[in-house]
Amino acid sequence: MTSDAIRVLVADDHTILRHALCDSLRREADIDVVAAAGDGRAAVELALQYRPDVAILDVEMPGQTVLTTVAQLNEGSPHTRTIILTMYDAPDLVQACLDQGVSGFLHKSAARGTLLSAIRATRGGDQQVTMSVSRQSLQAAxxxxxxxxxxxxxxxxxxxxxxxxxxxxxxxxxxxxxxxxxxxxxxxxxxxxxxxxxxxxxxxxxxxxxxxxxxxxxxxxxxxx
Known part of the structure; x- marks a missing residue:
């Protein structure tokens, strides 16, 4: 792992999925998984503690909505970029998350490479947004x-x-x-x-x-x- 690795926080309430995602990301030399959470409130607390470069959030977690979590991350750790990774991608949710300034909105069917690209794209400091949504969501728009x-x-x-x-x-x-x-x-x-x-x-x-x-x-x- 390099000294300037991208520091990542993963938040998903499904323990097996959360661990699998963390293990997958840890195989990348330029990515350092610094924390993992099972709900939005814990994600915010860990972000304030570890100051990750990127927070990867599931949408449906207990405790508070993902939009509340993103807003709290924006306020408490403004340098942290947020990537949404979820099975739920209705057009209104996608737009609401984009309005909150997320750096990526990815359906969980997206390729692993798409997620890695989204994480690495945050390093440039620009306003690049990575999108990958389901065909059902597009057809519903x-x-x-x-x-x-x-x-x-x-x-x-x-x-x-x-x-x-x-x-x-x-x-x-x-x-x-x-x-x-x-x-x-x-x-x-x-x-x-x-x-x-x-x-x-x-x-x-x-x-x-x-x-x-x-x-x-x-x-x-x-x-x-």
């Missing part, structure tokens, strides 16, 4: 009708590459632009479409006739801005 001109021509081009399941790096190479520019286009697309993931953006664009509807079937459900 209301689609706000948008005109074909809602996105710029460049944004439509970027979204077309997203629909083809290309990574940010691949999109940058194909379009002859910097990867940071791709990320900026994606943030603008997400804001305009009120999307929470890549596939959500593609589906909403298809529903609004911005993209052909067939494109919605080839996109990856994960998004890293």
């Amino acid at each position: 209301p689609v706000k009708p948008l005109g074909p001109g809602a996105l710029s021509a460049r944004e439509v081009e970027v979204l077309g590459h997203v629909a083809a399941a290309r990574s940010n790096r691949q999109i940058a190479k194909a379009m002859g632009i910097a990867e940071g520019t791709v990320k900026r286009h994606l943030r603008n697309i997400f804001d305009k479409l009120q999307a929470v993931s890549r596939i959500d953006a593609v589906n909403k664009a298809a529903a609004s006739a911005i993209l052909p509807s067939a494109a919605a079937h080839s996109s990856d459900p994960e998004y890293t801005a």
Whole structure:
């Protein structure tokens, strides 16, 4: 483990899952699991004691709501970034957590690599948000009708590459632009479409006739801005 390892707190009321997640993270040389909690109040107390870089929270824990826990972490340990890892990802909950400034909202079906990427993304100190939500959640989200001109021509081009399941790096190479520019286009697309993931953006664009509807079937459900 390196001396500048990312300090992580894990909070989940299921003991077996909590231990398994901690064991999995401890295998990474650049991640140090400094504490584990079984409920939100304990997570806040441990965060005040250990000052972790990242707190990974389950949604349904006893004692208090996850939104209360995130708010208390924001106040008591403001440098701690929060990642939500849960089986419950209704669109209203996702939006409420994003409004609280979480750095990631991941469905528990997400790949291990997605969680590791979300943890490591907090090290840069920017406002990157990692999302991975279930298809059921995306399908439940209301689609706000948008005109074909809602996105710029460049944004439509970027979204077309997203629909083809290309990574940010691949999109940058194909379009002859910097990867940071791709990320900026994606943030603008997400804001305009009120999307929470890549596939959500593609589906909403298809529903609004911005993209052909067939494109919605080839996109990856994960998004890293």
